[in-house]
Amino acid sequence: MKVSLPRLSLLLLAGIALGALIVPWISPFDYYTPDWDHTSQGPQWQGGHLLGTDELGRDLLVRLMWGCRISLLVALAASFISLVIGVLWGVVAGYRGGRVDAVMMRVVDVLYSVPFTPFVVVLTVLFGRDLVLLFIAIGAVSWLDIARVVRAQTLGLKAREFITAAEVAGLPAVTIMRRHIVPNLIGVTLVCLTLTIPAIITTEAFLSYIGLGAQSPLTSLGVMLADGAAQMRARPLLLVLPATLLIALVYACNRLGDALRDRHAG
Amino acid sequence: MRVEPLLAVKDLSLRRADGAPVLRDLRFEVGRGEILGVVGQSGSGKSQLLLSLLGLAMRGATLSGSAKFGAQELVGASEGALRRLRGTQIAMLFQDPLLSWNPYLRIGIQLAEVLRMRGIDAAAARTRACRALADVDLAEPERVLRQYPHELSGGMRQRAMLAMATLSTPALLLADEPTTALDPTTQRRVLQRMRVLREQGMSIVLVTHDLGVVAAVADRVLVLEHGVIVEQGEAARLLRAPAGEYTRTLLNAARELEGLSCLS
Numbered sequence: 001m002k003v004s005l006p007r008l009s010l011l012l013l014a015g016i017a018l019g020a021l022i023v024p025w026i027s028p029f030d031y032y033t034p035d036w037d038h039t040s041q042g043p044q045w046q047g048g049h050l051l052g053t054d055e056l057g058r059d060l061l062v063r064l065m066w067g068c069r070i071s072l073l074v075a076l077a078a079s080f081i082s083l084v085i086g087v088l089w090g091v092v093a094g095y096r097g098g099r100v101d102a103v104m105m106r107v108v109d110v111l112y113s114v115p116f117t118p119f120v121v122v123l124t125v126l127f128g129r130d131l132v133l134l135f136i137a138i139g140a141v142s143w144l145d146i147a148r149v150v151r152a153q154t155l156g157l158k159a160r161e162f163i164t165a166a167e168v169a170g171l172p173a174v175t176i177m178r179r180h181i182v183p184n185l186i187g188v189t190l191v192c193l194t195l196t197i198p199a200i201i202t203t204e205a206f207l208s209y210i211g212l213g214a215q216s217p218l219t220s221l222g223v224m225l226a227d228g229a230a231q232m233r234a235r236p237l238l239l240v241l242p243a244t245l246l247i248a249l250v251y252a253c254n255r256l257g258d259a260l261r262d263r264h265a266g
Numbered sequence: 267m268r269v270e271p272l273l274a275v276k277d278l279s280l281r282r283a284d285g286a287p288v289l290r291d292l293r294f295e296v297g298r299g300e301i302l303g304v305v306g307q308s309g310s311g312k313s314q315l316l317l318s319l320l321g322l323a324m325r326g327a328t329l330s331g332s333a334k335f336g337a338q339e340l341v342g343a344s345e346g347a348l349r350r351l352r353g354t355q356i357a358m359l360f361q362d363p364l365l366s367w368n369p370y371l372r373i374g375i376q377l378a379e380v381l382r383m384r385g386i387d388a389a390a391a392r393t394r395a396c397r398a399l400a401d402v403d404l405a406e407p408e409r410v411l412r413q414y415p416h417e418l419s420g421g422m423r424q425r426a427m428l429a430m431a432t433l434s435t436p437a438l439l440l441a442d443e444p445t446t447a448l449d450p451t452t453q454r455r456v457l458q459r460m461r462v463l464r465e466q467g468m469s470i471v472l473v474t475h476d477l478g479v480v481a482a483v484a485d486r487v488l489v490l491e492h493g494v495i496v497e498q499g500e501a502a503r504l505l506r507a508p509a510g511e512y513t514r515t516l517l518n519a520a521r522e523l524e525g526l527s528c529l530s
Contacts, residue, residue, distance in 0.1 A: 097325075161365035168320055169380050169430070170353030179379065183370040 006259035009252035016249060020068035029059035031066040032217035040235065054227065054238065063219050064241055070220035071249065074134055074204045074213075075197045081139030082146055083193060087185065089143070090150025091177050095158060105151065108144050116141055116203075120212055129215050138203055142196050146189065153188050157181055187264045194257030198250040205246055221246045271295035272438060272469045273319075276332045278341070280311070280318050280493070283326030288314050289493040291331070296438065301460065301470045303484030303501060305477060305516060311493040312473040316440040320356060321348040335438065353380055357431040361443035363423035367415035374411030377430050384434065398429040402459050421452030428459060432468070439463065439470045445479055457483050477520040481505055489513050 024031065028048060035057030042052045051060040093104040120137045127133055157163060158181075166176050201221075207213040208222025216223070221242045228239030273296040280289040289311045296302045306312050317323050319333055319340055333340040335356065338347070352358075360366040368376060377395035378388065386394070392411070399407035402425040415423060424444065431439060441460075445453040460470055460483055472484060480487055480501060487505070488498040489512060497510040508514045 161360055161362060162368045164317075164322065165358070165360055165366040165427075166368070167322055168352055168358040170349050170351070171379070171383060172349065175379075175383065179371070180368050184368070186370075 005255055009255035009259075012248055012252045013256065016068055016245065016252075017072060020065045020072060023065040024062050024069070027059065027062045029062045031058060031063045031219060034058060042235075043237070051241065052237070055231070058217075060238070060241070063224065064245060067219045067221040067224045067242060068245060068249070070131070070214050070218065071201050071204055071222075071246075074131070074138065074220070075200045077135045078138040078142060078200050078204075079193055079197050081135060082141075082143035082196060083189065084143075085139070086143035086146025086192075087150050087182065087189060089147040090152075091154050091181055091185070093147070094151040094154025095173065095177055095181060097155075097158075101151070105148075108147055111141075112144050120207060124212050129212065131214060131218070134204065134207065134213050137207075138200050142200055142203075145196065146192050149188060149192050150185055153185055154181055157184055191257060191261045191264050194253060194260055198253035198257070201246070201250055201253070221249075272298045272300075272336065273471075274332075274334045275319075276334075278315075278318075278329070278331035278333055280314060280323055281328050281330075282324065287493055288324075288327065289318070292495055294488055294495065294498060296469050296471060298437075298469055299464055299467045300485045301464055301472055301483050303480035303487045304471060304473045304490060305475060305480055305487060306490035307475065307516075310490045312490055313442050315490070316358060316442050316471065316473060319440065320352055320358065321345070353436070354384065354434050355436050356438045356440060357434075357436040359428060359431045359439065359441040359444045361446050363420055363427050363447060364415065366427055367423060369415055371414075372411065373413055373415065373418070373426055377411070377426075377433060380430060380433055394433065395429075398433050399426060401432075402426070402429045403455055404429070421448050421455075424448055424452065424456060425459070428456060432463060435466075435468070437467075437469060439468055441470060441472045443474055444472070445474065445476065453479070477505065477517060489516070 029035075035053065037057065038049065038053050039057040040053065040055050041049055041057075043050060044052065049059050049061075051064070053059055054063065089104060089108070093101045119141075123133055123137050163176065163180060166180050171179075204213055204220060205222035205225065208220045209226045211226070214220040214223050224242035225239065225246070228235075228237075228242060232239045275292055275294050278289060278292040279287065281287050292315065294302070304312050304315065314323055314327075318327075318329050319335075321329075321340065321343065323329060329341050331341060335351065338351065340348070340351075367373070374392065374395055377398065378391040381391035381394060382388065395411060396407045399410055404410050404422060404425055410418065410422070410426065418426065424447070428444070439460075445456055448456065457479065460472070464470060464483075472479070474480060484501040486499065487501045489496050489504075489510065491512045496512045497504065497508065504513065505517065508517055
């Protein structure tokens, strides 16, 4: 098998996902119970704390993997939400056209102009800090891009003859959208999605870093970055490890997205 | 006694959104079991004529006049009424057999879809789709049903398209340059199938710029120039002794090409 950057990226992603899934499961430690006898330990093979512990004596490896779990979970859930809304919105706007299209896309424009961070702050003030809220907040923002791309693509498809052929065959508009337009959007939406996921991962990390995301004792890569930054002089490992993981995740996703886009374009 | 025509078009005009006329005061009839050839250069409004009969003319264009399909007035009919006619009563066939298929769905699914929509169950739809493919001389129809459009040759795609258009035995088939993209052998097969359909009582409006095709199957011919009918009449008479200047030009151009390719 040829070694290529996209392949390595896929491998890296799979590795991180697998680790995030398995490590907390087989490890004797959990992510929330403090162990006051072993606080702030370095990496060691005896005692089982492979990467050491944090200042509360919690196993670093398990917490890192839990962080990945949360980050990936938020990314998948939020991108799924944005995918569903974005595709529906874009297809209806593009296919219906005219006034419907104008109104729907102006809604997108207006939402686009809402500053994101204050929006999330207001949400957390109103509804409290919650992981589900994080899904909704990120999903609510990232569907806008997908809707725009999908609409543009739908406009192109609508001019294609097989759509006219379907109309001439008397198929109702809903069937045409569902059977003839959406399947033809798979390529472009997939590409869009692989580029949305890393954006969501960084957004989640950012929100958690400033304290609006996952709440202690639950962790995410952003939370761990914030904790690590607090003691980066004494124990740089606490900052370097989550940062490396975050960069690896985002880089792998982006590479994969680029590769998909190239293949789709070619 | 005069036989009631299937389609009676009176003073049909189509104006683009910017007011420019595309079709002007068209007046013609299509009888039952008759093939009407519509000839004219590119841009003479032939395709728009067919699409506007189905209420699918270009965006923002206004259609006026009258087009009676049986008792149903097509001009100004509601979208729902038109959709009930499309596919069941009036079917359409396009020029490019690749573009008219959805590239992501198997042939069988696209054929069955037309029938399923009218409440026919999956098994029956499949059987009918299979028979329709056999009717257009496609070998191994079962296999074709499982194939994607890109796996078929251009000629096979167009014949499959003809099968799809006539699946629900419409009274009127609108064919927009159905043979233009085909090789002569496939052309002959498609035209042969059209003759069979005519014998079964189907009426066909055949838009083409190939006068050979018109000579082969059309009963009557209508010549369109810049959206105006310049001449219409019996195909045999019109091709032998064209009255209009424009028709003569078209005929001469066709003869010249024929002479060059040394074909009958």
